Amino acid sequence: MPIKLEQLHLNDASRSIEGLEETKAVPTDKQICDDVVLLWRQEPATEDLGLVELLEKVVHRNPSWDLSESKLKQTLIDHNLSFSDESKLFTYADQVVSAQCPFIDPKSLEKLELLETQPRGWSAFARKDLRRDEIIFYEHEALTPILPLDKTSLAEIGRSCSLCGTLLTQSSQFTMKNLLDCQFCSAVWCSKHCKRLEAATHSFLKHPTSKSKQVSATGWLDFEKMCKENAMHAAYSIGIIYARIILDKHDSDRIREQFESLAQVSQTLRTKSADSTNIGGTFDRAMGAVSSEDRSLWSNVFESFCSAFPNVEEEEGLNLETFLTYIGKFNINQLDGQIYTIYSHLNHKCEPNVRYEVDGKKGLKVFARKDIKKGEELFTTYVNPLHGVTLRRRELLVNWGFLCNCSRCHKELAARNKAGSTFGPKLDLPGIKVTRRKSSLKASKPDLSELLKNGQEFDLEVPDDLEFGRRRKSVRFDDRVMAAVEE
Numbered sequence: 264m265p266i267k268l269e270q271l272h273l274n275d276a277s278r279s280i281e282g283l284e285e286t287k288a289v290p291t292d293k294q295i296c297d298d299v300v301l302l303w304r305q306e307p308a309t310e311d312l313g314l315v316e317l318l319e320k321v322v323h324r325n326p327s328w329d330l331s332e333s334k335l336k337q338t339l340i341d342h343n344l345s346f347s348d349e350s351k352l353f354t355y356a357d358q359v360v361s362a363q364c365p366f367i368d369p370k371s372l373e374k375l376e377l378l379e380t381q382p383r384g385w386s387a388f389a390r391k392d393l394r395r396d397e398i399i400f401y402e403h404e405a406l407t408p409i410l411p412l413d414k415t416s417l418a419e420i421g422r423s424c425s426l427c428g429t430l431l432t433q434s435s436q437f438t439m440k441n442l443l444d445c446q447f448c449s450a451v452w453c454s455k456h457c458k459r460l461e462a463a464t465h466s467f468l469k470h471p472t473s474k475s476k477q478v479s480a481t482g483w484l485d486f487e488k489m490c491k492e493n494a495m496h497a498a499y500s501i502g503i504i505y506a507r508i509i510l511d512k513h514d515s516d517r518i519r520e521q522f523e524s525l526a527q528v529s530q531t532l533r534t535k536s537a538d539s540t541n542i543g544g545t546f547d548r549a550m551g552a553v554s555s556e557d558r559s560l561w562s563n564v565f566e567s568f569c570s571a572f573p574n575v576e577e578e579e580g581l582n583l584e585t586f587l588t589y590i591g592k593f594n595i596n597q598l599d600g601q602i603y604t605i606y607s608h609l610n611h612k613c614e615p616n617v618r619y620e621v622d623g624k625k626g627l628k629v630f631a632r633k634d635i636k637k638g639e640e641l642f643t644t645y646v647n648p649l650h651g652v653t654l655r656r657r658e659l660l661v662n663w664g665f666l667c668n669c670s671r672c673h674k675e676l677a678a679r680n681k682a683g684s685t686f687g688p689k690l691d692l693p694g695i696k697v698t699r700r701k702s703s704l705k706a707s708k709p710d711l712s713e714l715l716k717n718g719q720e721f722d723l724e725v726p727d728d729l730e731f732g733r734r735r736k737s738v739r740f741d742d743r744v745m746a747a748v749e750e
Protein backbone atom coordinates (compact mmCIF):
# COMPACT_ATOMS: atom_id res chain seq x y z
CA MET A 264 0.00 0.00 0.00
CA PRO A 265 1.56 3.35 -0.98
CA ILE A 266 2.13 5.80 1.82
CA LYS A 267 1.98 9.56 1.51
CA LEU A 268 3.60 11.89 4.01
CA GLU A 269 1.47 14.77 5.13
CA GLN A 270 2.25 17.65 7.46
CA LEU A 271 -0.38 18.07 10.14
CA HIS A 272 -0.84 20.91 12.61
CA LEU A 273 -1.34 20.18 16.28
CA ASN A 274 -2.60 22.23 19.21
CA ASP A 275 -4.23 25.47 18.27
CA ALA A 276 -1.46 26.71 16.06
CA SER A 277 -2.80 29.09 13.50
CA ARG A 278 -2.53 27.78 9.99
CA SER A 279 -1.22 30.13 7.43
CA ILE A 280 -3.68 31.04 4.80
CA GLU A 281 -2.83 29.73 1.36
CA GLY A 282 -0.48 32.02 -0.41
CA LEU A 283 -0.13 34.42 2.51
CA GLU A 284 2.81 34.70 4.88
CA GLU A 285 1.97 33.87 8.47
CA THR A 286 1.59 37.11 10.42
CA LYS A 287 4.71 37.68 12.44
CA ALA A 288 4.61 39.27 15.86
CA VAL A 289 7.26 41.23 17.74
CA PRO A 290 8.16 39.17 20.84
CA THR A 291 8.22 40.76 24.29
CA ASP A 292 11.52 41.30 26.12
CA LYS A 293 10.59 38.48 28.45
CA GLN A 294 9.97 36.05 25.60
CA ILE A 295 13.30 36.94 24.02
CA CYS A 296 15.32 36.61 27.24
CA ASP A 297 13.54 33.44 28.33
CA ASP A 298 14.32 31.82 25.01
CA VAL A 299 17.95 32.93 24.93
CA VAL A 300 18.51 31.64 28.48
CA LEU A 301 16.77 28.38 27.59
CA LEU A 302 18.99 28.04 24.53
CA TRP A 303 22.09 28.64 26.66
CA ARG A 304 20.92 25.96 29.08
CA GLN A 305 20.30 23.46 26.33
CA GLU A 306 23.45 24.25 24.37
CA PRO A 307 26.05 25.98 26.56
CA ALA A 308 28.32 26.59 23.55
CA THR A 309 25.75 28.98 22.06
CA GLU A 310 26.76 31.55 24.68
CA ASP A 311 29.71 32.29 22.45
CA LEU A 312 27.79 32.95 19.27
CA GLY A 313 28.05 36.35 17.68
CA LEU A 314 24.90 38.44 17.45
CA VAL A 315 24.09 37.44 13.88
CA GLU A 316 24.41 33.72 14.57
CA LEU A 317 22.44 34.05 17.78
CA LEU A 318 19.64 35.88 15.98
CA GLU A 319 19.59 33.16 13.36
CA LYS A 320 19.22 30.47 16.05
CA VAL A 321 16.52 32.31 17.95
CA VAL A 322 14.47 33.04 14.85
CA HIS A 323 14.84 29.45 13.73
CA ARG A 324 13.44 28.33 17.08
CA ASN A 325 10.62 30.87 16.89
CA PRO A 326 9.60 31.20 13.24
CA SER A 327 6.66 33.46 14.08
CA TRP A 328 8.84 36.15 15.67
CA ASP A 329 9.55 39.43 14.01
CA LEU A 330 12.93 40.11 15.59
CA SER A 331 15.65 42.42 14.36
CA GLU A 332 19.33 42.35 15.20
CA SER A 333 19.19 45.68 17.02
CA LYS A 334 16.14 44.67 19.06
CA LEU A 335 17.85 41.44 20.16
CA LYS A 336 21.01 43.30 21.10
CA GLN A 337 19.22 46.02 23.06
CA THR A 338 17.04 43.50 24.90
CA LEU A 339 20.05 41.48 26.02
CA ILE A 340 21.80 44.64 27.22
CA ASP A 341 18.69 45.92 29.01
CA HIS A 342 18.38 42.71 30.98
CA ASN A 343 22.02 42.10 31.87
CA LEU A 344 22.39 39.18 29.52
CA SER A 345 25.10 41.05 27.72
CA PHE A 346 27.16 43.56 29.61
CA SER A 347 30.42 45.25 29.01
CA ASP A 348 30.85 47.14 32.25
CA GLU A 349 30.67 44.91 35.30
CA SER A 350 31.05 47.81 37.71
CA LYS A 351 27.57 48.98 36.75
CA LEU A 352 25.93 45.75 37.90
CA PHE A 353 24.12 45.68 41.21
CA THR A 354 25.54 43.17 43.68
CA TYR A 355 24.48 42.55 47.27
CA ALA A 356 26.86 39.91 48.60
CA ASP A 357 28.55 42.54 50.78
CA GLN A 358 25.23 43.05 52.57
CA VAL A 359 24.82 39.40 53.51
CA VAL A 360 25.46 38.91 57.22
CA SER A 361 25.85 35.77 59.32
CA ALA A 362 26.71 34.82 62.90
CA GLN A 363 28.30 31.82 64.58
CA CYS A 364 25.96 28.85 64.35
CA PRO A 365 25.25 27.32 67.79
CA PHE A 366 24.30 23.73 68.73
CA ILE A 367 26.37 22.00 66.06
CA ASP A 368 27.30 18.48 67.13
CA PRO A 369 31.13 18.48 67.46
CA LYS A 370 31.13 14.95 66.01
CA SER A 371 29.98 16.38 62.67
CA LEU A 372 32.95 18.72 62.72
CA GLU A 373 35.70 16.12 62.98
CA LYS A 374 36.95 16.82 59.48
CA LEU A 375 36.00 20.44 58.99
CA GLU A 376 36.21 23.68 60.86
CA LEU A 377 33.84 26.65 60.65
CA LEU A 378 35.69 29.94 60.77
CA GLU A 379 34.77 33.55 60.28
CA THR A 380 36.51 35.14 57.32
CA GLN A 381 36.41 38.61 55.88
CA PRO A 382 34.59 39.63 53.83
CA ARG A 383 32.68 36.41 53.26
CA GLY A 384 31.43 35.64 56.77
CA TRP A 385 31.40 32.11 58.16
CA SER A 386 33.09 29.56 55.91
CA ALA A 387 34.18 25.91 56.11
CA PHE A 388 37.79 24.63 56.05
CA ALA A 389 39.37 21.18 56.06
CA ARG A 390 40.56 20.29 59.57
CA LYS A 391 42.82 17.56 58.19
CA ASP A 392 44.05 16.21 54.85
CA LEU A 393 41.12 14.68 52.98
CA ARG A 394 41.29 12.01 50.31
CA ARG A 395 39.20 12.17 47.17
CA ASP A 396 35.74 10.57 47.67
CA GLU A 397 36.12 10.60 51.45
CA ILE A 398 32.97 11.62 53.31
CA ILE A 399 33.50 14.98 55.03
CA PHE A 400 30.26 15.36 56.94
CA TYR A 401 26.79 13.91 57.15
CA GLU A 402 23.71 15.86 58.21
CA HIS A 403 21.09 13.27 59.07
CA GLU A 404 18.27 15.73 58.91
CA ALA A 405 17.53 19.25 57.79
CA LEU A 406 17.13 22.07 60.31
CA THR A 407 13.46 21.30 60.11
CA PRO A 408 12.27 18.97 57.34
CA ILE A 409 9.85 20.64 54.95
CA LEU A 410 7.34 18.81 52.77
CA PRO A 411 7.71 19.99 49.17
CA LEU A 412 4.86 22.40 48.47
CA ASP A 413 3.70 20.51 45.40
CA LYS A 414 3.28 17.36 47.49
CA THR A 415 0.95 18.95 50.05
CA SER A 416 -2.23 18.10 48.10
CA LEU A 417 -1.38 14.39 47.92
CA ALA A 418 -0.28 14.39 51.55
CA GLU A 419 -3.59 15.90 52.63
CA ILE A 420 -5.54 12.96 51.25
CA GLY A 421 -3.07 10.42 52.60
CA ARG A 422 -1.56 9.47 49.24
CA SER A 423 1.96 10.57 50.10
CA CYS A 424 3.97 10.79 53.30
CA SER A 425 3.02 13.88 55.25
CA LEU A 426 6.68 14.74 55.82
CA CYS A 427 8.95 13.46 53.06
CA GLY A 428 6.34 13.38 50.29
CA THR A 429 7.14 9.80 49.20
CA LEU A 430 4.18 8.28 47.36
CA LEU A 431 2.64 5.69 49.65
CA THR A 432 2.35 2.11 48.53
CA GLN A 433 1.97 0.56 51.96
CA SER A 434 -1.20 -1.33 52.90
CA SER A 435 -3.68 0.17 55.33
CA GLN A 436 -2.96 -2.76 57.68
CA PHE A 437 0.70 -1.76 57.72
CA THR A 438 -0.28 1.85 58.45
CA MET A 439 -2.65 0.85 61.26
CA LYS A 440 -0.30 -1.70 62.77
CA ASN A 441 2.50 0.83 62.95
CA LEU A 442 0.24 3.72 63.97
CA LEU A 443 1.42 5.71 60.96
CA ASP A 444 -1.80 7.64 60.44
CA CYS A 445 -3.16 10.77 62.08
CA GLN A 446 -6.06 10.25 64.47
CA PHE A 447 -7.85 13.37 63.31
CA CYS A 448 -7.29 13.68 59.56
CA SER A 449 -6.25 11.69 56.49
CA ALA A 450 -2.53 12.36 56.93
CA VAL A 451 -0.25 9.30 56.82
CA TRP A 452 3.50 8.90 57.32
CA CYS A 453 5.71 6.43 55.45
CA SER A 454 7.75 5.42 58.48
CA LYS A 455 8.07 5.81 62.22
CA HIS A 456 11.04 8.05 61.53
CA CYS A 457 8.95 10.52 59.49
CA LYS A 458 6.11 10.44 62.02
CA ARG A 459 8.46 11.07 64.93
CA LEU A 460 9.94 14.07 63.14
CA GLU A 461 6.65 15.62 62.12
CA ALA A 462 3.85 14.57 64.45
CA ALA A 463 4.20 17.56 66.78
CA THR A 464 4.31 20.16 63.99
CA HIS A 465 1.40 18.46 62.25
CA SER A 466 -0.85 18.56 65.33
CA PHE A 467 0.26 22.08 66.13
CA LEU A 468 -0.64 23.43 62.68
CA LYS A 469 -3.56 21.25 61.66
CA HIS A 470 -5.26 20.34 64.92
CA PRO A 471 -4.57 23.11 67.44
CA THR A 472 -6.51 22.95 70.69
CA SER A 473 -9.25 25.52 70.99
CA LYS A 474 -7.17 27.26 73.67
CA SER A 475 -4.15 27.71 71.44
CA LYS A 476 -3.60 31.37 70.70
CA GLN A 477 -0.41 30.75 68.81
CA VAL A 478 -1.85 29.22 65.71
CA SER A 479 -5.14 29.28 63.85
CA ALA A 480 -5.98 26.09 61.96
CA THR A 481 -8.10 27.87 59.35
CA GLY A 482 -5.52 30.65 59.10
CA TRP A 483 -2.82 28.05 58.40
CA LEU A 484 -4.97 26.33 55.76
CA ASP A 485 -5.53 29.67 54.00
CA PHE A 486 -1.83 30.48 54.16
CA GLU A 487 -0.92 27.07 52.75
CA LYS A 488 -3.48 27.52 49.98
CA MET A 489 -2.16 30.95 49.08
CA CYS A 490 1.44 29.69 48.91
CA LYS A 491 0.32 26.77 46.77
CA GLU A 492 -1.67 28.92 44.36
CA ASN A 493 1.28 31.23 43.86
CA ALA A 494 3.94 28.49 44.00
CA MET A 495 5.69 30.33 46.83
CA HIS A 496 7.83 27.59 48.28
CA ALA A 497 10.01 29.97 50.28
CA ALA A 498 7.05 31.62 52.04
CA TYR A 499 5.51 28.24 52.84
CA SER A 500 8.83 26.98 54.22
CA ILE A 501 9.11 30.00 56.49
CA GLY A 502 5.66 29.03 57.83
CA ILE A 503 6.88 25.52 58.68
CA ILE A 504 10.15 26.75 60.17
CA TYR A 505 8.27 29.32 62.21
CA ALA A 506 5.91 26.67 63.59
CA ARG A 507 8.93 24.60 64.64
CA ILE A 508 10.51 27.65 66.25
CA ILE A 509 7.40 28.20 68.40
CA LEU A 510 7.23 24.51 69.35
CA ASP A 511 10.91 24.40 70.16
CA LYS A 512 10.83 27.58 72.22
CA HIS A 513 10.23 25.95 75.58
CA ASP A 514 12.75 23.26 74.83
CA SER A 515 16.15 24.44 73.65
CA ASP A 516 15.34 27.23 71.21
CA ARG A 517 17.87 25.51 68.94
CA ILE A 518 15.87 25.95 65.74
CA ARG A 519 15.48 29.68 66.20
CA GLU A 520 19.09 30.24 67.17
CA GLN A 521 20.44 28.18 64.29
CA PHE A 522 18.09 29.73 61.77
CA GLU A 523 18.89 33.25 62.95
CA SER A 524 22.64 32.63 62.69
CA LEU A 525 22.56 31.65 59.01
CA ALA A 526 23.58 34.09 56.32
CA GLN A 527 20.81 36.52 55.57
CA VAL A 528 19.83 39.26 53.20
CA SER A 529 16.46 40.82 52.58
CA GLN A 530 14.42 39.54 49.70
CA THR A 531 13.90 43.18 48.78
CA LEU A 532 17.59 43.47 47.89
CA ARG A 533 17.55 40.19 46.01
CA THR A 534 14.58 41.31 43.97
CA LYS A 535 16.45 44.49 43.10
CA SER A 536 19.22 42.54 41.43
CA ALA A 537 16.79 40.46 39.42
CA ASP A 538 14.90 42.02 36.60
CA SER A 539 11.61 43.08 38.04
CA THR A 540 9.91 40.95 35.44
CA ASN A 541 11.79 37.76 36.32
CA ILE A 542 13.18 37.69 32.88
CA GLY A 543 15.15 34.66 31.86
CA GLY A 544 13.46 32.54 34.48
CA THR A 545 16.58 32.75 36.62
CA PHE A 546 14.69 33.80 39.62
CA ASP A 547 11.12 32.68 39.88
CA ARG A 548 8.28 33.24 42.25
CA ALA A 549 8.89 30.05 44.20
CA MET A 550 12.29 31.51 45.02
CA GLY A 551 10.62 34.71 46.08
CA ALA A 552 10.74 36.73 42.89
CA VAL A 553 7.82 39.05 42.57
CA SER A 554 7.48 41.56 39.79
CA SER A 555 7.07 45.19 40.72
CA GLU A 556 3.33 45.17 39.96
CA ASP A 557 3.04 42.20 42.27
CA ARG A 558 4.55 43.90 45.29
CA SER A 559 1.23 43.82 47.09
CA LEU A 560 1.37 40.02 46.91
CA TRP A 561 4.06 40.05 49.60
CA SER A 562 1.89 42.14 51.91
CA ASN A 563 -0.99 39.74 51.30
CA VAL A 564 1.17 36.71 52.02
CA PHE A 565 2.46 38.32 55.18
CA GLU A 566 -1.07 39.19 56.24
CA SER A 567 -2.07 35.58 55.69
CA PHE A 568 1.00 34.44 57.68
CA CYS A 569 -0.18 36.69 60.53
CA SER A 570 -3.66 35.12 60.47
CA ALA A 571 -2.05 31.69 60.73
CA PHE A 572 0.10 32.83 63.67
CA PRO A 573 -2.05 35.46 65.42
CA ASN A 574 0.62 36.43 68.00
CA VAL A 575 3.36 36.91 65.52
CA GLU A 576 3.26 40.69 65.32
CA GLU A 577 2.49 41.62 68.92
CA GLU A 578 4.48 39.06 70.86
CA GLU A 579 7.25 38.28 68.44
CA GLY A 580 7.55 41.72 66.89
CA LEU A 581 7.73 40.23 63.42
CA ASN A 582 6.93 42.66 60.63
CA LEU A 583 6.89 42.53 56.84
CA GLU A 584 10.56 43.55 56.64
CA THR A 585 11.66 40.71 58.97
CA PHE A 586 9.45 38.32 57.04
CA LEU A 587 11.12 39.32 53.76
CA THR A 588 14.52 38.88 55.37
CA TYR A 589 13.50 35.35 56.38
CA ILE A 590 12.44 34.69 52.79
CA GLY A 591 15.81 35.95 51.52
CA LYS A 592 17.61 33.90 54.17
CA PHE A 593 15.75 30.75 53.19
CA ASN A 594 16.51 31.28 49.51
CA ILE A 595 20.25 31.83 49.82
CA ASN A 596 20.68 28.86 52.17
CA GLN A 597 18.27 26.25 50.87
CA LEU A 598 19.46 23.13 49.12
CA ASP A 599 16.82 20.99 47.48
CA GLY A 600 14.16 22.95 49.36
CA GLN A 601 15.67 22.21 52.79
CA ILE A 602 18.10 23.99 55.08
CA TYR A 603 21.17 22.06 56.23
CA THR A 604 23.02 24.03 58.86
CA ILE A 605 26.61 22.90 58.24
CA TYR A 606 26.26 22.85 54.47
CA SER A 607 25.00 26.45 54.62
CA HIS A 608 28.54 27.51 55.55
CA LEU A 609 30.04 26.38 52.24
CA ASN A 610 31.00 29.06 49.75
CA HIS A 611 30.79 28.76 45.99
CA LYS A 612 33.25 27.98 43.22
CA CYS A 613 32.35 26.93 39.69
CA GLU A 614 34.86 24.12 40.07
CA PRO A 615 34.06 22.90 43.59
CA ASN A 616 36.23 20.60 45.71
CA VAL A 617 33.28 18.86 47.36
CA ARG A 618 30.20 17.10 46.03
CA TYR A 619 27.02 16.12 47.83
CA GLU A 620 24.29 13.53 47.87
CA VAL A 621 20.94 14.68 49.15
CA ASP A 622 17.92 12.57 49.94
CA GLY A 623 14.77 13.86 51.64
CA LYS A 624 14.76 10.77 53.85
CA LYS A 625 18.40 10.10 54.48
CA GLY A 626 19.70 13.64 54.75
CA LEU A 627 22.78 15.17 53.20
CA LYS A 628 26.23 13.66 52.71
CA VAL A 629 29.18 15.75 51.58
CA PHE A 630 32.27 14.14 50.00
CA ALA A 631 35.66 15.37 48.80
CA ARG A 632 35.73 15.69 44.99
CA LYS A 633 39.51 15.72 45.00
CA ASP A 634 42.32 15.47 47.52
CA ILE A 635 42.07 18.43 49.88
CA LYS A 636 44.88 19.67 52.11
CA LYS A 637 44.40 20.57 55.76
CA GLY A 638 43.42 24.24 56.05
CA GLU A 639 42.02 24.53 52.52
CA GLU A 640 38.57 26.05 52.20
CA LEU A 641 35.74 23.74 51.16
CA PHE A 642 33.72 24.92 48.17
CA THR A 643 30.49 23.65 46.73
CA THR A 644 28.72 24.88 43.61
CA TYR A 645 25.46 26.79 43.86
CA VAL A 646 24.66 26.50 40.16
CA ASN A 647 24.72 23.81 37.52
CA PRO A 648 28.41 23.50 36.63
CA LEU A 649 27.53 22.34 33.13
CA HIS A 650 26.12 25.77 32.28
CA GLY A 651 28.24 28.21 30.33
CA VAL A 652 30.12 30.99 32.06
CA THR A 653 27.63 33.80 31.29
CA LEU A 654 24.64 31.86 32.55
CA ARG A 655 26.45 30.68 35.69
CA ARG A 656 27.60 34.17 36.58
CA ARG A 657 24.16 35.61 35.92
CA GLU A 658 22.48 33.01 38.16
CA LEU A 659 25.00 33.68 40.91
CA LEU A 660 24.58 37.42 40.56
CA VAL A 661 20.81 37.29 40.78
CA ASN A 662 20.41 34.56 43.39
CA TRP A 663 23.46 35.13 45.60
CA GLY A 664 24.40 38.71 44.80
CA PHE A 665 27.98 38.33 43.57
CA LEU A 666 29.90 38.22 40.33
CA CYS A 667 31.87 35.01 40.34
CA ASN A 668 35.57 35.54 39.79
CA CYS A 669 36.71 32.00 40.47
CA SER A 670 39.60 30.58 38.48
CA ARG A 671 37.31 28.65 36.14
CA CYS A 672 35.27 31.77 35.34
CA HIS A 673 38.50 33.71 34.75
CA LYS A 674 39.81 31.05 32.43
CA GLU A 675 36.61 30.86 30.44
CA LEU A 676 36.16 34.62 30.23
CA ALA A 677 39.75 35.08 29.14
CA ALA A 678 39.32 32.46 26.44
CA ARG A 679 36.20 34.23 25.29
CA ASN A 680 37.93 37.61 25.18
CA LYS A 681 40.69 36.13 23.07
CA ALA A 682 38.17 34.65 20.72
CA GLY A 683 36.45 38.02 20.40
CA SER A 684 32.96 36.93 21.33
CA THR A 685 30.21 39.51 21.04
CA PHE A 686 28.69 38.85 24.43
CA GLY A 687 29.74 38.80 28.00
CA PRO A 688 32.03 41.15 29.85
CA LYS A 689 35.25 42.19 28.25
CA LEU A 690 37.74 41.87 31.03
CA ASP A 691 41.39 42.54 31.25
CA LEU A 692 42.66 39.53 33.06
CA PRO A 693 46.36 39.95 33.55
CA GLY A 694 48.55 36.95 34.04
CA ILE A 695 46.26 34.47 32.39
CA LYS A 696 47.70 32.79 29.36
CA VAL A 697 45.28 31.25 26.97
CA THR A 698 46.21 29.32 23.93
CA ARG A 699 44.19 30.43 20.99
CA ARG A 700 42.09 27.64 19.65
CA LYS A 701 40.67 27.16 16.22
CA SER A 702 37.13 28.36 16.51
CA SER A 703 35.48 30.79 18.84
CA LEU A 704 32.93 28.14 19.67
CA LYS A 705 35.54 25.81 21.01
CA ALA A 706 37.55 28.51 22.68
CA SER A 707 35.36 29.21 25.65
CA LYS A 708 33.32 26.08 25.87
CA PRO A 709 33.75 24.70 29.38
CA ASP A 710 36.37 22.02 29.26
CA LEU A 711 34.23 19.39 30.92
CA SER A 712 36.61 16.49 30.52
CA GLU A 713 39.16 18.52 32.47
CA LEU A 714 36.53 19.52 34.99
CA LEU A 715 35.19 16.06 35.57
CA LYS A 716 38.51 14.27 35.48
CA ASN A 717 39.22 14.70 39.14
CA GLY A 718 35.89 13.88 40.61
CA GLN A 719 32.64 12.13 40.19
CA GLU A 720 30.48 13.41 37.38
CA PHE A 721 28.15 16.23 38.19
CA ASP A 722 24.55 15.35 38.56
CA LEU A 723 22.86 17.03 35.64
CA GLU A 724 19.64 17.46 37.57
CA VAL A 725 21.05 19.24 40.56
CA PRO A 726 20.77 21.98 41.50
CA ASP A 727 19.13 23.53 38.52
CA ASP A 728 15.99 21.60 37.97
CA LEU A 729 14.58 20.53 41.29
CA GLU A 730 11.46 18.51 41.62
CA PHE A 731 9.52 21.27 43.33
CA GLY A 732 9.48 23.18 40.11
CA ARG A 733 11.12 26.06 41.87
CA ARG A 734 12.93 26.77 38.66
CA ARG A 735 11.18 27.41 35.48
CA LYS A 736 10.67 24.31 33.44
CA SER A 737 10.02 24.68 29.78
CA VAL A 738 8.41 22.18 27.56
CA ARG A 739 8.36 22.86 23.91
CA PHE A 740 5.80 21.34 21.61
CA ASP A 741 6.27 21.50 17.94
CA ASP A 742 2.96 22.36 16.41
CA ARG A 743 3.62 20.30 13.32
CA VAL A 744 4.07 16.57 13.04
CA MET A 745 4.70 14.35 10.10
CA ALA A 746 2.04 11.72 9.74
CA ALA A 747 2.01 8.71 7.49
CA VAL A 748 -1.31 8.52 5.73
CA GLU A 749 -2.48 5.40 3.95
CA GLU A 750 -3.80 5.89 0.48
Ligand SMILES: [Zn+2]
Pocket residue numbers: 424425426427428429452453454457
Ligand atom coordinates in the same frame (compact mmCIF):
# COMPACT_ATOMS: atom_id res chain seq x y z
ZN1 LIG B 1 8.24 9.83 54.94
Ligand SMILES: [Zn+2]
Pocket residue numbers: 445446447448449450465469470
Ligand atom coordinates in the same frame (compact mmCIF):
# COMPACT_ATOMS: atom_id res chain seq x y z
ZN1 LIG C 1 -3.90 15.23 61.18
Ligand SMILES: [Zn+2]
Pocket residue numbers: 612613614667668669670671672673
Ligand atom coordinates in the same frame (compact mmCIF):
# COMPACT_ATOMS: atom_id res chain seq x y z
ZN1 LIG D 1 32.94 30.97 38.78
